Amino acid sequence: xxxLDTPDPFGIYSNPVGHWFVxxxxxxxxxxxxxxxxxxxxxxxxxxxxxxxxxxxPNRVGPGGFLQLAADGVKGLFKEGFAxxxxxxxLFVVAPGIAVxxxxxxxxxxxxxxxxxxxxxxxxxxxxxxxxxxxxxxxxYAIMLGGWASNNKYSLLGGMRAAAQLISYEMAMGLSLVPxxxxxxxxxxxxxxxxxxxWGPYSGPxxxxxxxxxxxxxxxxxxxxxxxxxPFDLPEAEQELIGGFLTEYSGFRFxxxxxxxxxxxxxxxxxxxxxxxxxxxxxxxPGAIALFIKVVLLVFIFIWLRGTLPRLxxxxxxxxxxxxxxxxxxxxxxxxxxxxxxxx
Amino acid sequence: xxxxxxxxxxxxxxxxxxxxxxxxxxAFSRQLNNxxxxxxxxxxxxxxxAEAVVGLAxxxxxxxxxxxxDVDDLSELKG
Amino acid sequence: xxxxxxxxxxxxxVALAGGLGVVLFKEPIRNVLSLVLVMLSLAVLFLLLSAxxxxxxxxxxxxxxxxxxxxxxxxxxxxxxxQGTVRLPWQIFISAVVxxxxxxxxxxMLRGVSYRTPDAADPIFGSVQSIxxxxxxxxxxxxxxxxxxxxxxxxGC
Numbered sequence: 001x002x003x004l005d006t007p008d009p010f011g012i013y014s015n016p017v018g019h020w021f022v023x024x025x026x027x028x029x030x031x032x033x034x035x036x037x038x039x040x041x042x043x044x045x046x047x048x049x050x051x052x053x054x055x056x057x058p059n060r061v062g063p064g065g066f067l068q069l070a071a072d073g074v075k076g077l078f079k080e081g082f083a084x085x086x087x088x089x090x091l092f093v094v095a096p097g098i099a100v101x102x103x104x105x106x107x108x109x110x111x112x113x114x115x116x117x118x119x120x121x122x123x124x125x126x127x128x129x130x131x132x133x134x135x136x137x138x139x140x141y142a143i144m145l146g147g148w149a150s151n152n153k154y155s156l157l158g159g160m161r162a163a164a165q166l167i168s169y170e171m172a173m174g175l176s177l178v179p180x181x182x183x184x185x186x187x188x189x190x191x192x193x194x195x196x197x198x199w200g201p202y203s204g205p206x207x208x209x210x211x212x213x214x215x216x217x218x219x220x221x222x223x224x225x226x227x228x229x230x231p232f233d234l235p236e237a238e239q240e241l242i243g244g245f246l247t248e249y250s251g252f253r254f255x256x257x258x259x260x261x262x263x264x265x266x267x268x269x270x271x272x273x274x275x276x277x278x279x280x281x282x283x284x285x286p287g288a289i290a291l292f293i294k295v296v297l298l299v300f301i302f303i304w305l306r307g308t309l310p311r312l313x314x315x316x317x318x319x320x321x322x323x324x325x326x327x328x329x330x331x332x333x334x335x336x337x338x339x340x341x342x343x344x
Numbered sequence: 345x346x347x348x349x350x351x352x353x354x355x356x357x358x359x360x361x362x363x364x365x366x367x368x369x370x371a372f373s374r375q376l377n378n379x380x381x382x383x384x385x386x387x388x389x390x391x392x393x394a395e396a397v398v399g400l401a402x403x404x405x406x407x408x409x410x411x412x413x414d415v416d417d418l419s420e421l422k423g
Numbered sequence: 424x425x426x427x428x429x430x431x432x433x434x435x436x437v438a439l440a441g442g443l444g445v446v447l448f449k450e451p452i453r454n455v456l457s458l459v460l461v462m463l464s465l466a467v468l469f470l471l472l473s474a475x476x477x478x479x480x481x482x483x484x485x486x487x488x489x490x491x492x493x494x495x496x497x498x499x500x501x502x503x504x505x506q507g508t509v510r511l512p513w514q515i516f517i518s519a520v521v522x523x524x525x526x527x528x529x530x531x532m533l534r535g536v537s538y539r540t541p542d543a544a545d546p547i548f549g550s551v552q553s554i555x556x557x558x559x560x561x562x563x564x565x566x567x568x569x570x571x572x573x574x575x576x577x578x579g580c
Binding site for chain 3: 363
């Protein structure tokens with residue numbers, strides 16, 4: 001729910017119906033904002049990729065190509081949702097829905113700072129970020145079921161790759177966050193963002209990137225793998241698997257998968273900004289704008305990786321996950337816990 | 345588990361039973377207001393995860409060697 | 424009837440339907456998906472029972488990892504339909520008898536039970552902090568045993 005420091009003038013929260021009304025309105029508002037923002041993440045990516053590859057990118061529809069996404073959306077909505085012969089109808093239709101739901105649900109606990117002490121979130125759970133991890137791990141079902149239901153061997157290969165990839169990277173992802181929890185002593189994102197230090201003359205918020213740099217690196221790699229983006233886009237792999245689990249999807253269902261991927265990029269960028277870059281704290285700049293700047297920079301990093309790195313081979317990906325990131329994560333947890341005990 | 349003969353389905357059914365136990369444990373931990381039930385449920389989950397991993401690994405190895413649809417096909421080691 | 428009650432009945436209905444699906448579907452992939460449904464609705468029930476950490480572990484470990492492994496193995500082995508060959512017909516009869524006996528046992532047990540609503544939980548009940556304190560003080564030995572078990576399972580395969 002929206003927590004304001006000002007007293008509740010109309011008695012909305014004390015009345016259960018009004019409370020639920022506010023929560024539902026907040027959810028709808030958040031979903032609307034997120035889906036619009038996702039469209040602009042796609043636009044940003046196409047412009048930035050065009051710039052990196054010395055080509056114009058979208059520049060026909062609207063001023064500077066700004067309405068390209070609206071045109072694409074209308075096209076996707078009115079295109080025929082084709083399903084080939086032999087697909088498992090139920091699973092084929094359900095899979096894109098799981099993809100979108102799994103990414104949207106995580107936003108239930110992600111707080112967004114607006115101004116000063118005013119923050120906005122839907123729900124305040126004690127487990128905080130564990131919910132985001134849990135829900136985003138449901139994304140793999142969408143990809144696996146999409147691959148299975150398509151009745152196509154390339155789709156199936158894409159789905160299996162997604163499952164193996166997720167199992168390898170989820171461990172590293174969870175382990176990389178443990179030092180953050182150790183330092184902050186809480187799993188709630190509000191506490192992690194509001195973490196303050198008292199070092200001699202300085203007393204105030206500090207980006208956790210300075211205290212847990214290794215965690216940040218592992219988390220960044222795992223987040224790219226979790227969103228199935230290049231260089232870890234093995235489930236799609238246009239060149240080898242003709243699009244992997246997306247091969248048989250078209251029209252609206254394809255757009256749902258597409259939306260889920262870019263919404264995932266937005267979610268992970270926001271999470272990294274909140275976890276490692278101090279969220280909405282930036283000197284002299286109000287909360288919402290500070291967070292916005294950080295998220296845009298992190299989205300740019302995702303795009304940058306896609307623009308520069310070639311795709312990893314499958315065995316290289318597994319080796320990186322199990323033999324590099326996992327031991328590094330365990331060592332990181334060990335060192336951080338020793339330091340936390342020694343310094344406190 | 346007595347009627348289904350597919351080894352994979354048998355493993356799935358074991359997971360279902362363990363889940364039922366977990367639900368009871370957590371429900372009673374809430375009713376009696378002690379946390380031991382929840383800790384027990386966590387232990388059950390780890391044991392179930394280990395069991396599923398080992399069981400599935402055995403199954404994949406068996407399926408590599410032969411195609412079977414009934415666990416009774418595997419009773420050569422019967423004493 | 425508050426929202427919590429509605430959520431409870433919905434989650435229980437979904438869990439029961441999923442459980443039936445696990446037992447009755449013939450294709451293994453449907454079995455696994457029904458089991459995922461059961462696990463997710465059980466997770467919702469855990470949340471209602473203010474066991475937040477168990478909820479998170481249930482979704483991450485069970486639904487997120489173990490079931491993905493099952494699904495992976497099923498896709499690896501390809502679509503196998505189970506043949507309805509009943510080699511041991513008396514097993515159906517025996518299982519019916521056992522089910523009837525167990526159901527009767529349950530009914531007899533539940534008739535003697537008096538219900539009460541649980542005490543209001545304090546805010547830290549079921550939170551990560553209380554679970555962590557429990558795991559690392561009173562139950563350190565079983566905790567270490569499970570970690571050894573997991574190590575053996577990870578290395579042994």
